Amino acid sequence: MKDLELLSKLDSFTPEKVGTIINSLSKIYSLSNRNNFVANKSQYNAVLSTLPQNLIILVPKLESEPFFNIFSLVRKLKIIDSALLESFSKTFLSSHLENATLPNIVEFLSGYDFNQEKNTELWCSIEKKIDELVYRKEGSIPFPDLKTVIKCFADSNRGNRSFREKLLENLIGDLNSCSIEFSADIAIALEKIGIKNKAYIGPFFDHVVKHIGSGNNLQYHKLIPACIRLNAGNKNLLELENHAKNKLKEISLRNMNNYISVYKDFAKGMDDINEDRILFLEQLENVYEEVYNKNFELAESEDGIPIHIRALSLFLRVGVVKNHKFWTKVFKDIQIFSLCNQNKILWKLIRSIEASQWAKQNR
Numbered sequence: 001m002k003d004l005e006l007l008s009k010l011d012s013f014t015p016e017k018v019g020t021i022i023n024s025l026s027k028i029y030s031l032s033n034r035n036n037f038v039a040n041k042s043q044y045n046a047v048l049s050t051l052p053q054n055l056i057i058l059v060p061k062l063e064s065e066p067f068f069n070i071f072s073l074v075r076k077l078k079i080i081d082s083a084l085l086e087s088f089s090k091t092f093l094s095s096h097l098e099n100a101t102l103p104n105i106v107e108f109l110s111g112y113d114f115n116q117e118k119n120t121e122l123w124c125s126i127e128k129k130i131d132e133l134v135y136r137k138e139g140s141i142p143f144p145d146l147k148t149v150i151k152c153f154a155d156s157n158r159g160n161r162s163f164r165e166k167l168l169e170n171l172i173g174d175l176n177s178c179s180i181e182f183s184a185d186i187a188i189a190l191e192k193i194g195i196k197n198k199a200y201i202g203p204f205f206d207h208v209v210k211h212i213g214s215g216n217n218l219q220y221h222k223l224i225p226a227c228i229r230l231n232a233g234n235k236n237l238l239e240l241e242n243h244a245k246n247k248l249k250e251i252s253l254r255n256m257n258n259y260i261s262v263y264k265d266f267a268k269g270m271d272d273i274n275e276d277r278i279l280f281l282e283q284l285e286n287v288y289e290e291v292y293n294k295n296f297e298l299a300e301s302e303d304g305i306p307i308h309i310r311a312l313s314l315f316l317r318v319g320v321v322k323n324h325k326f327w328t329k330v331f332k333d334i335q336i337f338s339l340c341n342q343n344k345i346l347w348k349l350i351r352s353i354e355a356s357q358w359a360k361q362n363r
């Protein structure tokens with residue numbers, strides 16, 4: 001294939017030939033998305049393995065437009081290479097950030113594995129540039145760009161307090177443009193940032209609850225843990241639980257583990273475990289075995305036992321254990337696991353399970 005052959009040659013990677021490089025990368029990306037993309041697969045993989053080294057030579061020499069075009073294509077092709085990322089980052093900072101537009105910056109922030117970039121100067125410079133382009137002019141970042149910026153700064157744990165507050169004020173001022181899909185990602189980002197200010201959390205979750213019916217099932221399972229951890233209020237949590245409780249059979253193993261983790265901590269004081277919450281946890285207990293049967297290998301492995309311990313401890317604490325046959329079998333596995341367990345937290349949970357009335361009746 002002509003494009004693969006061109007991309008395999010080091011002498012193709014010059015500023016004079018950058019248009020040809022971009023066209024070839026675009027064609028390769030289009031081909032790679034076809035279901036019948038089988039021909040030249042070995043050559044394709046060979047080219048992708050050498051492409052980062054070739055691009056590292058070219059990237060510092062690029063003008064802004066081809067720089068962002070190539071960066072976008074590298075991201076789409078999912079080429080992950082730390083040295084190439086460093087080259088993009090340094091070149092962006094030294095040559096392209098000064099004249100970058102907001103779409104340029106968002107495209108760069110969306111880049112592959114960018115959140116692993118630890119260059120403090122780069123993040124501070126991006127923050128200042130966004131402030132210059134948007135907030136000093138009393139403007140705002142529109143969706144979906146705002147979601148990308150909030151998520152990236154949260155994932156990387158970057159951004160000073162003043163800048164984060166500007167992003168949050170931007171968010172609250174444009175909630176009508178924030179879809180439920182965006183809300184789920186933003187809620188997780190707010191968790192990572194550690195936002196506790198009710199002036200932001202309250203309006204955000206009021207918006208989420210008002211529009212939750214327009215989202216897909218996955219969004220409930222992201223939003224509920226965030227609602228609990230951000231202390232967004234019992235009223236909002238009940239609304240989210242009511243939407244999610246009849247759809248728990250569809251949750252992933254990761255969702256289940258996240259639910260167990262967050263409700264285990266939430267239920268410690270029992271202050272917020274009202275009748276409605278118990279009904280939700282009953283549903284969670286009811287589907288627990290089915291969810292794990294879909295992931296049988298993990299459920300039956302030693303790695304699955306700590307998850308069972310946390311789950312059984314939670315369900316016993318709130319009094320919703322109904323699937324006695326399943327939990328009796330799990331309890332036997334837990335007892336075997338306890339003989340070699342070195343984790344003090346798990347040890348305390350195991351002791352609390354063993355001391356329960358249920359355990360005494362189901363030994």
